[in-house]
Amino acid sequence: MTVLSVLRAVAGPARLAITHNSQQVAKMSDHRAMNIIPSRFQWNKFKDMLHLYFVGAAIPLLAGIGITNMMVGPATLSEIPEGYVPREDEYYKSPITRFLVRNFTRNEQMEYEKKMQYIWETEHKRQLRLIEKRVKKLMAERGDYKAWYYTPHIARKYQRIVRKETEELMERRPAA
Structure with missing residues (x-):
């Protein structure tokens, strides 16, 4: 009988848990669980495209311009040899401007x-x-x-x- 009295003390909390779980519980019935908000799809898409074009185009372009200006540098004035006719793009100072005039303008x-x-x-x-x-x-x-x-x-x-x-x-x- 001593064994049963020991088990009774241990079984007390388990018995309460069984009776507590036997009742029907209505969960999430007092307020909304998911708030309805406007979509942010277009904003996220815009940010992704901006980041893509900035990283994929602007950064390499700016790096190329910087390297060109550091390595080639601006043009300097010098004497024109006799009989030499300078091209139109040779009159510009910046190497990038010279490239654009030579290749993209008439x-x-x-x-x-x-x-x-x-x-x-x-x-x-x-x-x-x-x-x-x-x-x-x-x-x-x-x-x-x-x-x-x-x-x-x-x-x-x-x-x-x-x-x-x-x-x-x-x-x-x-x-x-």
């Missing part, structure tokens, strides 16, 4: 020659139009050249057809 001579070519082409087209207008006028006046205003006269063909039909009609007609 020089004034190129623009001038393009404009002169355009003027020459338009003048040539104008002269051709004047010649064509004069040719059409002369052909309309004379009417002797096979082109826009010439109509060939092929009356012999129709004359033969008409004569043949007339003969056939005369044969069918009864004699009077």
Whole structure:
């Protein structure tokens, strides 16, 4: 019996736990567990793209510009050898500006020659139009050249057809 009395002291808290768990408990019924907030997807996406382009483009570009300015440095003035014609990009001080002018801009001579070519082409087209207008006028006046205003006269063909039909009609007609 002493064993049972010892077990009774140990079983007391376990018995309370069993009776406590037998009741139905309604969890999370008094307030919301998840707050509804606006989405931050676009903001997070913007931050990710900004970080990507900054790390992927801006930092290497700035590093390249810095290295170029440190290694090459700005241009210095010097005497031009006789007979040497400097290029247009050699007039700029910064090596990056020289690179941009050399590779991404058109020089004034190129623009001038393009404009002169355009003027020459338009003048040539104008002269051709004047010649064509004069040719059409002369052909309309004379009417002797096979082109826009010439109509060939092929009356012999129709004359033969008409004569043949007339003969056939005369044969069918009864004699009077």
